[in-house]
Amino acid sequence: MKMIGAAIDEIYSVLAQMVSSLFRHGLPLTDKIAARTALTNFVLHIHPVRVRRSWIRMSYTLCLGGLSFFLFIVLTVTGLYLMFYYVPATSHAYQDMRDLQFVVTFGGVIRNMHRWAAHAMVITVWLHMARVFLTGAYKKPREFNWAIGTFLLLITLLLSFSGYLLPWDQLSIWAVTVGTNMAKYAPIAGPYTRYLMLGGRAVGDATLLRFYVAHVVGLPLIGFLLMVVHFWRVRKDGFSGGL
Amino acid sequence: MVGLRRLAEDSREISRRSFFAILGWLAFLAASLAACVEAVRFGYPNATYEEPSLFKAGLASDYGVGSTTVLIDKRVVINRDPDGIYAFNLICTHLGCTPRYFTDVTSDLVAKGIGGLRDPLTGQSASPANPAVQGFKCPCHGSRYFRDSVNFYGPAPRPMDHIQVQKGRDGHLLLDRHSFVDLTTRLKI
Secondary structure (H helix, E strand, O other): OOOHHHHHHHHHHHHHHHHHHHOOOOOOOHHHHHHHHHHHOOOOOOOOOOHHHHHHHOOOOOOOOHHHHHHHHHHHHHHHHOOOOOOOOOOHHHHHHHHHHOOOHHHHHHHHHHHHHHHHHHHHHHHHHHHHHHOOOOOOOHHHHHHHHHHHHHHHHHHHHHHHHOOOOOHHHHHHHHHHHHHHHHOOHHHHHHHHHHHHOOHHHHHHHHHHHHHHHHHHHHHHHHHHHHHHHHHHHHOOOOO | OHHHHHHHHHOOOOOHHHHHHHHHHHHHHHHHHHHHHHHHOOOOOOOOOOOOOEEEEEHHHHOOOOOEEOOOOEEEEEEEEOOOEEEOOOOOOOOOOOOOOEOOHHHHHHHHHOOEEEEOOOOOEOOOOOOOOOOEEOOOOOOOOEEOOOEEEEEOOOOEEEEEEEEEOOOOOEEEEEEEEOOOOOOOO
16 A cells, blocks of 8 residues: 555656646746746747737737738648648649549648638738738837838738649649749849749749749748747837727 | 958058958858859759750641641741741740630721721731631730731730741751741741
């Protein structure tokens, strides 16, 4: 009996140590403990220690920034799923996209989630920008974050554009032909830019691979880093909402 | 950067340490610039493995006078008029889509009262009684061209690019999609 009791004590102390290493400040029963928890916890550190109810009024932010971020996460996860079945080669791409829709179980759900979330993200990012503009939230001291935001808008649009080619149907190919020809109209750098985008003279295998790499690694990575800075600045500059 | 400021203040009094600091920063700058150049240059392929620009297109006698032949896989059109044979890239000069051949690209315009539409190869004018003239329509933004590549409607800024047609040693026509010639150039037969 004594041995069993000692074993239970041992297990309990190990568990207690695990719990206390995860939740360092115990239950946030007082404001002080709650504040300390928010400050020292990695997951919570992005939150301000203290939030006024008026700062996060839904009718002020309309949740647009948060929605955009949520959609970005949806796109990252569903995009990862799609990558298991999609090969970025002109001989495979269209068939893989069709397979995702008609052969892979739940493939249609994942593809459509990706597609609709992509459309929605472009809309929410634009609306977020409009909200920030209309409430004057871009003004000093938040002008730096407005600039970061414009780059995030650009990244969102480039992600949308690069993803457009990947199904490799007629719409994709000619839309990117048109898009890269627009780039060609730029003075001096135009033709070089087009050649760099296409990896050749016409939309082809090299183009598909380039757009794929930009779509799944390059642009999301830049976007992620910019988002980190964007959210950090929101914390540091304070909310612009009602006082 | 301290080294630079000191250099500006008194160039005679520069310590060995700051001299090497400046040298180090310059080397770092040069390496960074080289990396940037490398990153961009890397993106420009030296070989693209695209279809060659040169291709053969049969004998001149395959093309009758006044005929228009669309080689859709090559995105090239071959025409023959009394002066000879000429060819152009079937690539819209607006934003690069492929215009499609239609036997009638003018009827709706004639109905709108637009005049002066004339088939360049036959000289036939589009009239209310006989409004159809052959040509090309681009599916992307609706540019229209006559059979001889000249744009007459929509956003296209200029005629489609004419390309070099030569007669090879075996008598076959040899076309080069990447070497452009002006609109009046003909291969005399």
